[in-house]
Amino acid sequence: MIAQLRTSVYSHVVTVPPGLVEEVARRFALLSDPTRLRIIDALLERDDITVSELAGVVGEAAPNVSQHLSRLLAADIVGRRRDGRTVRYSVADPTIRPLCDLVCQALVARGES
Numbered sequence: 001m002i003a004q005l006r007t008s009v010y011s012h013v014v015t016v017p018p019g020l021v022e023e024v025a026r027r028f029a030l031l032s033d034p035t036r037l038r039i040i041d042a043l044l045e046r047d048d049i050t051v052s053e054l055a056g057v058v059g060e061a062a063p064n065v066s067q068h069l070s071r072l073l074a075a076d077i078v079g080r081r082r083d084g085r086t087v088r089y090s091v092a093d094p095t096i097r098p099l100c101d102l103v104c105q106a107l108v109a110r111g112e113s
Contacts, residue, residue: 026075027075030071030072030075030077031077031099033068035058035060035064035065035068036068036071036072038057038058038059038060039054039058039065039068039069039072039078040072040077040078040091040096040100041100042054042057042058043078043089043090043091044091044096044097044100047090047091048081048088048089048090049088049089049090050086050087050088050089051065051066051069051087051089054069054089069089076092076093077091077092077093077096078090078091078092078093079091079092
């Protein structure tokens with residue numbers, strides 16, 4: 001057992017199997033960028049949004065948002081669909097919302113909001 005987490009916010013023990021430690025580390029590294037977190041937050045709030053719309057919401061240039069989306073796409077965290085000539089993005093990984101909720105609830109419980 002590499003890691004265990006037990007808090008009042010999350011009641012059961014979570015164990016990271018040794019064979020997944022590297023992948024879990026890569027996932028957390030990908031989610032550690034503030035711009036990517038703002039993009040994910042915007043996608044969770046609005047869903048099905050274009051790069052230009054995302055850029056306006058997160059306050060970044062569209063090419064920068066596009067680069068971050070490429071990384072999130074490669075990790076299957078977000079997905080995209082064509083709508084005519086427009087490409088729309090949304091959160092594809094169903095674990096992202098509960099993970100964000102868990103972290104935010106833990107920070108609020110600690111008084112770090």
